[in-house]
Amino acid sequence: MGRNLKYQFKNAIDRSFKLGMEKHSLKKTEGLGNGRIFSYADRTNLIDFSANLANYLRENNPEIKLIKEIRSEHIQGFFNSKKGCTKATLEQYKSKLNKLEILVNQEYSIKANLTRGYQVPKTHRKENVDKLRDVSMPKSEYNKLINSIANSNSTAKVGIELSARFGLRVSEITKLQYRDIRLDKGILHISDSKGGRSRDIYVRNEHRSFLEQLKGNKEGNTRIVPLTTDAVNKFLSRSLDKIGLKEKYSDAKTGIHSIRKMCAQEEFDKYRKVGYTMEESLVKVSNFLGHGDTREILMKEYIKDIY
Structure with a gap:
């Protein structure tokens, strides 16, 4: 040995x-x-x-x-x-x-x-960290974050935007490969995520150009964000610190989860706007996030403005 x-x-x-x-x-x-x-x-x-x-x-x-x-x-x-x-x-x-x-x-x-x-x-330690993860990042703070890292060469920057657009977990960000961007089918494929589940995320027109530019002519199993989850979390934490928001998102994982929740609320709002019921919208966003047809989790942790 x-x-x-x-x-x-x-x-x-x-x-x-x-x-x-x-x-x-x-x-x-x-x-x-x-x-x-x-x-x-x-x-x-x-x-x-x-x-x-x-x-x-x-x-x-x-x-x-x-x-x-x-x-x-x-x-x-x-x-x-x-x-x-x-x-x-x-x-x-x-x-x-x-x-x-x-x-x-x-x-x-x-x-x-x-x-x-x-x-x-x-x-005897309480799950305070888990409660912090209920925080949803306001769009104004997200825009401030994106502006502050605009000139960064780190691929973690791309990972943050992927989470904001498609509600990805940090583990999904670091696993995503160029072959998972399937623009011919209009989907982003998420393979073997939490619980061993895979899913296809429908690419809205507003996100298509972002993925086209990201993918370019690249194919195969090369990772888009070839970093560890810890590296992405640390990059985000440092970036939030620079704009005075580190304390609000003090847990390393809270930042990505707060961006994921921001995306979840936006998706929910879009479904409600085109006429889906509250229950239908919750189910659709739950599947979008990779939770299956779960509703209780969304109601308590993800969608804060349910109507």
């Missing part, structure tokens, strides 16, 4: 990375379920988390040199060090450990235990 824990985890993750392959077809041909990674976002998130775990073990259990030497008490110690995190974050850590266990056992033919014999600690 060799090298340090961080490398061992990353190697197992990269060896399971199957970009451009259809998840469901691969399951049928290879009979594999969770033993593969199909998106840059998932790969990046697992690498970041495994590096976090490896750093903790290096500092607190330096005697551990191989993944197979990690015991339940070591994982328990890691979780205990994260008591200040929210319940949602701790559950995400647990889920990532489940995935990592599958990947390392598959790659190294070992029986590593990363999922049993420990308990996720209770946390």
Whole structure:
């Protein structure tokens, strides 16, 4: 196996990375379920988390040199060090450990235990961050943001505008490829997003020229925004800081979500304007955002002005 824990985890993750392959077809041909990674976002998130775990073990259990030497008490110690995190974050850590266990056992033919014999600690931290994510960015503040980054060469700028026009999550922004811009069909294809769902977003006439210019003659599986989700969030945070809005959108993820909510409200207004009922409009925007036919989430978190 060799090298340090961080490398061992990353190697197992990269060896399971199957970009451009259809998840469901691969399951049928290879009979594999969770033993593969199909998106840059998932790969990046697992690498970041495994590096976090490896750093903790290096500092607190330096005697551990191989993944197979990690015991339940070591994982328990890691979780205990994260008591200040929210319940949602701790559950995400647990889920990532489940995935990592599958990947390392598959790659190294070992029986590593990363999922049993420990308990996720209770946390008293309230989900204040989640409440912050209810904030919708006013159009005036968005325009101020766009003007401030107009001369930036970062592709994160393109990602921000994609979110504003099509309500994309930051993970969707960093996965989007040039081949997903299908102007001949009038759609923007979002592949394998949250919950493994894919969807097609109808391209309104007002956004067509933006996509035409963005796509140009580029095709294939090259990513439009070849950055990590963290890099996009940090770029947005720095940009908001420059225009005095960082405190309002203090959580790194709040900025993109607030832009996504701005887009959701605009879509809702457009459907209502052409005669759709409130219920019909909510369903359409829910599908537009990638939530399926969910309505309750929209009513509470996305659409603030429902009429």
